[in-house]
Amino acid sequence: MENYTAEEYALCSRFKNKRTKKRLVKEDFEKQLIQLRKLEVELWKKRQNLPLVPLAMPYQKGWERSFVLREDIVRSNDASFYSTLLEKINTWQHSSEKSFKKKKKRKRKHVYVEKLQTVKEFSESEWRSPKLALTEKEKKHFYKRERWCPNCKRYKIHYVFNEPWRYVFRIKPYLITHTKMVDEDLESEIQVLDNYITNLNLRYKINKLVDGFSYRWSYYQKENPREISPIKNKSLHVLYQQYIDEMI
Template structure:
């Protein structure tokens, strides 16, 4: 009777705190933290699988095939016969650029005076920004740097002039168009692809991508890669909201803790 008298003066949460039992609120918080830890672990596993797929080696094809055209620079014929051919050839390896196109003409559609016309794509050798020019990783020698001049150009993105270092003798190089041949393909690991697809299906079907991004990066990161069709509109089985799924998960975990 004496014990019952003191028991009646405590709330359930106060008694659970004194008895070192987990209160209902603490159980819910622990379940929520456990759920979030599992999502973080799932994201890390997904990234590691992506890296494994990226590091797979290339496999040569039995029969190569053409996929459009490529365009890059080469030495002009008279420069290639001159005494400084080796210097300009080594410099070209550092500043050469490539463009790819399905058409050999390398033209793109552009709107002019409410009409669509085709104009040729502009291609130049590599230019260096001020940060790249001052970087210790720049591969240019002092002799090669002497062939560049400083130029200010208006940048519409930053709304200010930016400094570039431009090659001052572009006439030494001419464009060369050649077929773009596919000779290798990426190795495919079926088991790895199955694991990646299983994780992606789980995340998409339960609409967990935004929650994972908020946990990992602090925001939902609405990337276009993840903006797919709403899974709720595909199948009625996926009509449960994240809150319902989470509440179901919480109830199951609380029951397990109670046992």
């Protein structure tokens, strides 16, 4: 010991030096953050898997639009074929208005136009997939069409049904008959964990550690409760009045 310094002795022995201790503390903290994410995901899955509970009084929430067979097609010999095909390509839309119109700006004016709705179209990858539920006879009623994709900046191939006139719209009230079960204990655990992560400002660190990046979503851009100023967005008159009230 007389011929060695303290740092040299620490390197030769099993004692941990200052740098190693600091690294171990950081690794332990990161492991705790990973466990927090796992616990959070587990609680979310439990809430997602809660069963539906029937409502005592169902209520209407807008309107639902879908396709049905035309009356003359129902009476034809091919009714069963087109009915089976409709189950595979039917689409549904919901709207608060029975007219199913949306506001659109044209020539500096807002006008209402009807929402576009068609039967399901298949992309090229879906068409070649072995999971496609269409039979060979049903595939003969589709044709290949190229359409410009503004997101991909190129033409993409779609397979479109060539006899859409066989189906017509059916509009009916959209009724809410069930609701998600609420577990108060589970919601309390989720809220406690979320408060802990938010108050200590750990959301960015957890996302960076687990996912490798952290998006600046609006959900995560909430101010830290510990950093919110009590005089934010208050005029001088209001602050002065509060000061007078406290002095009295």
